[in-house]
Amino acid sequence: MSFKEISTWIMLALFAALGFAYVSPMIETRSFASAGGEQILGFVIAFVVLFTIAHIVIAIAAPKAANAAEDERDHRIELYGERAGAYALGAVVLFGLAVALITDNRLFANIFFLGLVWSEIVKAAWQLALYRRDA
Amino acid sequence: MASKSIANTIRTLRFNAGEMTQSQLAERVGVTRQTIISIEKGKYAPSLEVAFRIAAVFDAPIGEVFQYDPALDRVFQKHAP
Incomplete structure (x- = not known):
């Protein structure tokens, strides 16, 4: 699997997991207006941090693939x-x-x-x- | 991205070139190993530039590496007289 494909899998997994975490309270409260700016900011920060960490991990695990253009x-x-x-x-x-x-x-x-x-x-x-x- | 009308002999050419690995070929051509795998399987039709690079690696004419069959090309058949 190429680095790009692994990266895409990570992106899909993170968006699915964070999206579920973001939507779950809305489903529980049955209100689409229950999440606001704080939650969106939290989503974005969590995504950037986890995505970066995941990329560092796979770059260490497979440096050759990570360096391939x-x-x-x-x-x-x-x-x-x-x-x-x-x-x-x-x-x-x-x-x-x-x-x-x-x-x-x-x-x-x-x-x-x-x-x-x-x-x-x-x-x-x-x-x-x-x-x-x-x- | 696949093209049924284009076949290739890359696997044979690699074998004849001292059992060159897909990774070695990928490195020489400047693509990933996954792309070479897809091309070999006929699942991905490369650009003309990459096709020429592959041919250059084996020092073979492009027609020896890639073979085009117009009978399997729907667009060609559609516009045939």
Whole structure:
């Protein structure tokens, strides 16, 4: 297993474990508003610390793999993963937009909506830049 | 990422090159061992650059390392006259 693949397994395990720890109190209290900034900050700090420790451990255990540069297959796999992640994020943003519209929260509705518009502008502009560069 | 229309003889070429290991080949080509494994199994079609590098390692023409069968290429068949 390459270092990149091990790293991806660690990321998946950490997000699943921390995500479960984050969501559990919400399920228990049956309130999606029970967690706030402190919990989010805790999640982020815990993730960064655990991810760093895990990488140090695997780098010590397999230094050769850790020093090996990523190759084209890693990049392609990463790209496919990023695309799947973008679809998932887009679905959540659409859900958030729907909730904001239903609850008449115009601030968040516009943040979600303009966020989608902005991401499409960035996507199209980047694609056009690449088309022109390779033309 | 796999391509059924492209086969390869890397395993044979490695054997003929003094039983070169996948790790050794990966190091010479500048990819990971997992990528060489995937290419050998036909699960990953490498870029032209990596394909040429592999051929250069064995000092063989690229056609000896990778073989293309148009009959198994759906895109080629779709546009065939």
